[in-house]
Amino acid sequence: MKKKRFGSEGRCRLCKKNIEGDKISGHLEKCRGKLLKKDDNRPVNVMQISACGKHTPEFWLQLAAWDGATLSDIDKFLRHVWLECCGHLSSFNINGVIYESQADDDGAGFFPFDAKPLSMSSVTLNEVLKPGTVLQHEYDFGTTTELELEVLDVFQASKPQAPVILLAHNIEPKIKCVSCGKIASLICSGCCYDFQCFCEKCAPKHECGEDMMLPLVNSPRTGMCGYDGPGL
Numbered sequence: 001m002k003k004k005r006f007g008s009e010g011r012c013r014l015c016k017k018n019i020e021g022d023k024i025s026g027h028l029e030k031c032r033g034k035l036l037k038k039d040d041n042r043p044v045n046v047m048q049i050s051a052c053g054k055h056t057p058e059f060w061l062q063l064a065a066w067d068g069a070t071l072s073d074i075d076k077f078l079r080h081v082w083l084e085c086c087g088h089l090s091s092f093n094i095n096g097v098i099y100e101s102q103a104d105d106d107g108a109g110f111f112p113f114d115a116k117p118l119s120m121s122s123v124t125l126n127e128v129l130k131p132g133t134v135l136q137h138e139y140d141f142g143t144t145t146e147l148e149l150e151v152l153d154v155f156q157a158s159k160p161q162a163p164v165i166l167l168a169h170n171i172e173p174k175i176k177c178v179s180c181g182k183i184a185s186l187i188c189s190g191c192c193y194d195f196q197c198f199c200e201k202c203a204p205k206h207e208c209g210e211d212m213m214l215p216l217v218n219s220p221r222t223g224m225c226g227y228d229g230p231g232l
């Protein structure tokens with residue numbers, strides 16, 4: 001199994017323990033045994049997949065996905081825990097092949113690639129993924145949040161209740177106010193690519209204005225568009 005390492009501390013959802021980010025993959029390799037019920041003689045193949053912000057890897061998670069689930073199931077999961085603000089389009093890029101979410105707003109039709117994208121809901125994971133496969137995910141083609149996912153392993157488990165479940169995620173990082181160095185609670189949406197975070201005292205003095213501030217939440221989409229959580 002590939003041992004993906006992260007720099008920030010996380011929490012295992014299976015045993016509720018806090019685990020260092022560089023030990024989480026090894027930890028899950030043992031702890032995921034809980035997902036196989038005793039006496040289950042019809043286990044299914046499940047993929048262990050890591051995800052993190054492409055430019056903000058301190059936000060990370062690991063998920064388990066039944067290999068008969070679709071790319072759309074992973075997209076829905078990522079939207080639920082990390083991304084959804086106003087129903088933007090999203091896509092996966094797997095070795096140059098683009099899979100697009102269902103078009104559900106006026107943004108449909110715009111796509112900066114020559115090839116017509118395929119639909120995420122038309123392919124199952126076992127058709128397009130194997131251990132080592134890297135997936136690039138984009139949510140919102142305007143103010144884009146870029147994620148990088150990687151298939152770490154395939155293992156046997158009892159069929160999960162949901163097609164995708166959360167195994168572990170980073171603990172909310174303590175980010176410093178760029179002005180005074182105290183713990184920040186707000187992020188400027190006007191400077192979203194610069195990740196400018198502020199404490200409540202310093203936020204009104206920032207040049208973009210207090211109206212641009214959003215709550216700092218535990219998600220790689222924090223500060224982008226109107227995203228105010230929940231995050232993880």
Ligand SMILES: [Zn+2]
Pocket residue numbers: 012013014015016017027028031
């Ligand atoms: Zn655990």
Ligand SMILES: [Zn+2]
Pocket residue numbers: 085086087088225226227
């Ligand atoms: Zn939005």
Ligand SMILES: [Zn+2]
Pocket residue numbers: 177178179180181182198199200201202203
């Ligand atoms: Zn401050």
Ligand SMILES: [Zn+2]
Pocket residue numbers: 188189190191196206207208209212
């Ligand atoms: Zn700003």
